[in-house]
Structures are given as C-alpha cells and as structure tokens.
Amino acid sequence: MPAGPPYPEVVVTGLGLVTPAGIGVAASWARILRGEPTAAADPALAGLPVDFSCRVPGFHAQELVGRRLAWRTDRYTHLALVAAREAVADAGLDPAGWDGARVGVVIGNALGGTETYERQQQVLREEGATQVSPMVVPMMGVSMVAGYLAIDVHATGPNLVTATACASGTTAVGTALQLLRTGACDVVLAGGTEASLTPTVIAGFAQMGALSRRSADPAAASRPFDVDRDGFVPAEGAGMLVLERLADARARGATVRARLAGYGASADAYHATSPDPAGAGVERAIRRALADAGVAPGEVDHVNAHGTATPLNDVAEAAVLRRVFGARPAVTSVKGVTGHSLGGAGGIEAACTVLSVQHGVVPPTANLSRLDPRVECDVVAEAPRIMPVRVAVSNSFGFGGQNAVLVLSTA
Amino acid sequence: MDEILERISTLLTTRFGVAEDEVAADSVLADLDLDSLALVEFGLVAEKEFGVRITEDEVSPNHTVSYLAELILAKAPVA
Numbered sequence: 001m002p003a004g005p006p007y008p009e010v011v012v013t014g015l016g017l018v019t020p021a022g023i024g025v026a027a028s029w030a031r032i033l034r035g036e037p038t039a040a041a042d043p044a045l046a047g048l049p050v051d052f053s054c055r056v057p058g059f060h061a062q063e064l065v066g067r068r069l070a071w072r073t074d075r076y077t078h079l080a081l082v083a084a085r086e087a088v089a090d091a092g093l094d095p096a097g098w099d100g101a102r103v104g105v106v107i108g109n110a111l112g113g114t115e116t117y118e119r120q121q122q123v124l125r126e127e128g129a130t131q132v133s134p135m136v137v138p139m140m141g142v143s144m145v146a147g148y149l150a151i152d153v154h155a156t157g158p159n160l161v162t163a164t165a166c167a168s169g170t171t172a173v174g175t176a177l178q179l180l181r182t183g184a185c186d187v188v189l190a191g192g193t194e195a196s197l198t199p200t201v202i203a204g205f206a207q208m209g210a211l212s213r214r215s216a217d218p219a220a221a222s223r224p225f226d227v228d229r230d231g232f233v234p235a236e237g238a239g240m241l242v243l244e245r246l247a248d249a250r251a252r253g254a255t256v257r258a259r260l261a262g263y264g265a266s267a268d269a270y271h272a273t274s275p276d277p278a279g280a281g282v283e284r285a286i287r288r289a290l291a292d293a294g295v296a297p298g299e300v301d302h303v304n305a306h307g308t309a310t311p312l313n314d315v316a317e318a319a320v321l322r323r324v325f326g327a328r329p330a331v332t333s334v335k336g337v338t339g340h341s342l343g344g345a346g347g348i349e350a351a352c353t354v355l356s357v358q359h360g361v362v363p364p365t366a367n368l369s370r371l372d373p374r375v376e377c378d379v380v381a382e383a384p385r386i387m388p389v390r391v392a393v394s395n396s397f398g399f400g401g402q403n404a405v406l407v408l409s410t411a
Numbered sequence: 412m413d414e415i416l417e418r419i420s421t422l423l424t425t426r427f428g429v430a431e432d433e434v435a436a437d438s439v440l441a442d443l444d445l446d447s448l449a450l451v452e453f454g455l456v457a458e459k460e461f462g463v464r465i466t467e468d469e470v471s472p473n474h475t476v477s478y479l480a481e482l483i484l485a486k487a488p489v490a
Contacts, residue, residue, distance in 0.1 A: 067428030068444045134451040 007181035009261075011411055013254045014091025014242030015351045016083035016191070019338050020054035020235055023064070024086060028348075029355055032337050033384045035364040039218040039233045039339055042197065050206045052218035053197045054235035054339030069148075074113030074139045077148050079238035079344070080193035084149050087189065091242035092254055095153040103155035104185035105146045106176045108168030108192035110343035110398075111201060113140035118198045145193055157185050165398030166306070168192050169239060169346025174263030174404055176243050186248055191240035191347030202234055208273065210310060222340075223367035224307035224333035225314050225379045232308040235339030239347030241354070246411070256411040258357040261391075262293025268401030275312055275397060279320035285403035286324050286393065293407035295391050300329050300407075302362050302392040303377075304353040307333025308340050317395065318375040329393075330385055331377045336366030346396040346404065353394040353408050360388050415480040418460060423476075426456055434476060441472035453479075463487045 017024060020038035021031035031038070042053040061070040061078040070078060088095060095103075116139040123131050138144055143161045150159050158179055162171040169192020176190035205211050212231040214221035222233040241260075249256050266288065268281035275282070290297060303325070306317055321331060334352050341348060356362050361384050368381040394406045416436055423429040429443045445453065450472065454465040463486035470479060 062428065067430065069428070071426065071428045072449065131455060133455065134448045138448070 009246040009259060010177050010180045010243055011246045011249050011256045012241050012258045012260055012354050013244055013249050013256060014087040014093070015257065015354060016086030016090065016240040017348060017351055018056055018059065018079045018083045019237040019239070019348055020056055021337055023056065023059060023082065025090070025351070029352070032334050032352060032363045033361065035337060035366040035382065037219045037222060037337055037366045039221050041218060044197065045199065045202055048199060048203055048206065050202055050211045050213065051215055052221065052233065053202070054233055055197060056236055072135055072139065073148055074116045075195035075236070076109060076113055076193050077145045079195055079236065080107060080145045080149060080240070081152055083191065083193070083238040083240040084153065084189055087240040087242045088153055093187065093242065098187070100154040100156040102157055102186035104157040104176065104179050104188040105149050105155050105159045106162060106172045106179070106188055106190045107146045107149065108162045108164070108170065108172035108343045108346055109142045109145055110163060110165050110168050110194055111196040112142040114196040114198045114201050116140045118200055149189060153189065155189060164402035164404060165400050166340065166342050166345060167396040167398035167402045167404040168343035169348070170350060170394065170396035170404035170406055171265065171346065171402070173241060173260065173346065173350050173406055174265060177260050177263050180243055180245055186244060188243045189240060190243055191238065191350070192344045193238035193347065194342040194344035195236040196342065197234055197236055205234060212309065220367055222309050222336050224305070224309040224336050224365050225318065225372055225375045226368045227370045227372045229309040229311060229314065231310050232335065233339035235341040237338060237341040237344040237348055239344060239349070239351040241347070241350060258354040259409045259411050260406065261295065261409045262289045262407035264288030264290070264292055264405045266403045268403065270401055273399045275316045276401070277316050279316045281401055281403050282317065282320045282397060283324060285405045286320065286395070289393065289405040289407045293409070295407060295409070297325050298328065299391045300325055300393055301387065302356055302389045303329045303331045304349050304356065304392065304394040305331050305333045306395040306397045307335055307365065309335060313397070315372060315374045318377050322376045327376065327378055329378065330362045330380050330387060332362050332380045333365050334363055336368065349394050349396065350406055353392050353406070357389045357392050357408050357410055361386050362389065412480060412484060415484055416477065419476060419479055422456055422460060427453070436475065436477040438476045440474055440476070446472055457483065461487055
C-alpha cells in the first residue's frame with residue numbers, strides 16, 4: 001500500500017464563477033460545455049486596433065455587489081465579490097458563524113483596477129491634481145481585492161494577492177493549498193479576478209502582437225490549438241474556490257467536489273514575455289505538481305491547458321504535454337469560449353477542472369476546426385466528451401515566465 | 412435649506428450608493444457609509460454641484476446631512 005501524501009488532504013467544497021460565459025457556475029459551465037464563444041465587438045475599445053473582447057454579460061454592479069460598496073470599488077473587485085459569495089454559499093458555509101481568524105483569502109490578479117486608473121489619469125490631465133479621487137489608490141491597488149473580500153465574508157486570517165501575470169489565479173490556489181497543509185488556515189477562499197479591458201491595457205497588448213486581429217469575426221477569434229489562430233482575445237472574469245482539509249469537510253458533512261492534490265511552480269528565466277520554446281520551465285512545473293500529488297503522468301486523464309491561442313504558447317505547451325503525458329489525456333482550452341482573463345483565468349479554469357473531475361465531462365475547445373499539425377495531443381473539439389476524469393491537470397503560464405500547475409482528482 | 416438638502420440627497424443617492432429612503436436631515440454620515448475618504452470624494456462632487464469647497468477638516472463622519480447643508484449654505488448663501 002502506498003504511503004500516501006505527507007500532508008493532510010485538501011479538497012474543494014465550493015465554487016463561484018463570474019465569466020463572459022455567464023454569471024454563476026451553472027450559467028458559465030453550461031455555455032463552456034456548449035463551446036459557444038463569447039467574444040464580441042466592445043464599444044469601450046472602439047477605434048483601437050483591437051476593438052473586441054469577452055465581457056461578463058449583464059453584470060450590474062450596484063445590484064449584484066450592493067450600492068454602497070459598488071461605487072467605492074473597481075470592477076475587478078466587483079467580479080471577485082460576486083464569485084466569492086457564490087463559492088462560500090456553495091460550500092454551505094456561513095460567514096456569520098465561522099471563526100474568521102481561521103479563514104484565509106488568496107486571490108490572483110495581474111493588473112489591478114485599470115478602469116479606475118485610466119479614468120483618474122484623464123481627470124488629472126483635464127481637471128488637475130486637486131480633482132483626482134481620493135479613492136483611486138484603494139480602488140486600483142492589486143492587493144485591495146483580497147482586503148475587500150475579507151471584509152465582505154469576515155475572513156480575518158492570512159490575506160494576500162498573488163501577482164504572476166496570467167498564472168496569478170493558479171498561483172493563488174496553489175498558495176492556498178500550502179496554507180491548508182501547514183495548518184495556517186482551516187478554510188481558504190482562493191481564485192483569480194481581472195477586469196482590465198481598458199484602452200491603454202488593450203492598446204499595449206495589441207502593440208505586443210499578443211492579441212487576435214480578427215475584428216471582422218470576433219466570435220471566431222479565440223481559437224486555441226487551431227492552425228489559424230492569431231493571438232488571444234482579452235477577457236474579464238473571476239473564478240473562486242473554497243478549499244479546506246478533507247477531514248474538516250467530512251466532519252461538517254460538506255459536499256466534496258474534488259481533491260486539490262498537488263501544485264507545482266517554476267520560472268522560465270528565459271525572456272520577459274515570450275515562452276521558452278523548449279518548454280523547460282513549463283515541464284518542470286508540471287512534473288513538480290505531479291510529484292506533489294503523488295501521481296504518475298500516465299494516470300492523468302485530462303489537461304485543462306493554458307491554451308491562449310497565441311501562435312507561440314499553444315505549440316510550446318502542446319510539445320510539453322506530449323513529452324510528459326504522451327497522447328493519452330483529453331486536452332481542452334476553455335479560452336475558446338471565455339477568452340483570456342489574465343489573472344482571472346487560473347481561478348476560472350481551476351473551477352472548470354473541478355467540474356470536469358466531479359461530473360466526468362471535458363468541455364470542447366471552441367473554434368478548433370483544424371488542429372495545428374504541430375499539436376500532437378488529443379484536443380477535445382466540437383462537443384463535450386463524457387469520460388471518467390480521475391486525475392486532471394490545470395496549467396497557467398504568465399508573462400515573466402511564471403508557470404503554475406494544479407493537479408485535481410476525484411475525492 | 413430644503414433645496415440644498417434635496418440636492419445633497421440626490422448626490423448621495425446617485426454617487427455614493429445610498430438608497431433614497433435612507434437619507435434624512437438627521438442621518439449621521441457614518442451610518443450612510445461615508446467615511447473620511449468618502450467625504451473627501453463628496454467634497455470634490457460638492458464643489459462641482461455648489462461651487463464651494465468643503466475641506467477635510469470641516470466635516471467628519473460623525474456629522475449629519477443637515478450639518479453638510481448648513482456648511483454649504485454658509486459658504487454659498489445664494490446656491
């Protein structure tokens with residue numbers, strides 16, 4: 001009999017999603033399973049070289065967040081608040097009754113409140129320094145979302161924001177795993193959020209050549225692993241998980257959705273924004289996560305890939321997947337539906353991976369009509385694949401060469 | 412005075428997330444979640460609305476809405 005992991009087991013008992021595919025886990029997951037893209041023309045980006053994005057539809061902050069809190073917080077916090085409240089309720093936990101000092105909050109975010117910043121930058125230029133809002137710093141700072149969540153759910157334990165660019169949400173979930181294993185917390189609210197669909201940010205990404213230019217047909221623009229992909233589609237969104245130790249979850253009779261079995265992280269130390277074409281850093285993070293979970297590569301049924309649809313990422317990632325796992329796992333990228341929400345992506349995709357494990361279904365990669373011949377993996381396309389998913393991997397890689405990988409498995 | 416109170420009430424409901432039925436002349440600002448930062452923001456908004464400057468040291472979260480109205484009226488009696 002195997003010795004088992006050296007740490008107490010950690011499980012996922014709650015999920016919350018606010019994504020371009022919908023508000024709430026049910027709505028988001030349904031559209032992701034349908035493989036229905038969300039990218040559309042974005043009036044806020046009109047006139048820019050890239051004028052389309054994936055936005056959360058029908059998100060009315062005053063109504064969903066509460067009027068008194070909405071005006072003093074940025075949209076990246078709004079999305080996180082709504083997803084976090086859903087996750088806590090889904091876990092069957094009541095913040096009014098819990099020992100807040102044992103509850104941690106670890107949230108991934110890349111860019112902070114850029115909507116607030118860009119608006120106040122304009123005030124500074126047009127009206128002068130004395131007209132700049134005193135709220136600008138507390139609204140835009142990347143750390144603020146974790147602070148506001150702590151107030152909202154009365155979580156007075158460890159509280160931090162992880163910033164590893166597009167890996168931020170995954171880094172947050174992995175960091176939460178460590179807080180639970182060491183006993184620093186009994187419950188951690190972890191995930192990612194981003195709402196940076198603002199002109200300066202999008203213009204900057206466009207100048208980098210990172211974004212799809214398929215303005216004439218936005219719905220077809222986010223096409224991970226497809227031979228005709230030409231860049232990612234910027235998105236907003238938040239994904240949150242409630243994590244706790246298995247023994248605690250069992251003791252309170254909670255529904256366990258999946259086990260968070262392992263986490264691995266690494267740095268490419270190669271280039272500021274280009275992935276290492278050899279994928280050495282990515283491979284190291286994946287192998288580290290597998291070792292942490294105590295699973296062999298051959299046991300992995302499903303990989304929820306980073307799959308941004310940039311020409312470089314998808315071939316480099318696929319090569320590593322092939323090298324580590326062979327052709328066996330069912331690979332998908334939900335970014336075909338959701339676009340790429342930067343720091344939010346890791347939280348959203350961890351939640352999707354949990355749902356795949358729990359329900360035994362892998363969503364299709366939207367817009368994948370012709371697989372890039374250099375991608376020698378079993379990428380799920382067209383329809384969801386019903387299959388047992390006992391062990392799954394979720395990948396996220398950030399500009400800066402930061403790689404973060406989670407292993408999730410059946411409870 | 413009543414007109415000023417009404418305009419303040421409108422600012423609070425449209426800009427500071429306070430529900431209409433929560434604002435009364437004797438409402439304490441802190442009870443409307445107007446902390447010191449929010450009052451700095453209110454000062455900026457009020458400057459545009461009434462053409463007078465309310466500074467940080469003139470008002471605190473413990474004051475009432477009618478105190479704000481008196482302050483504005485004293486600075487701009489014809490507002």
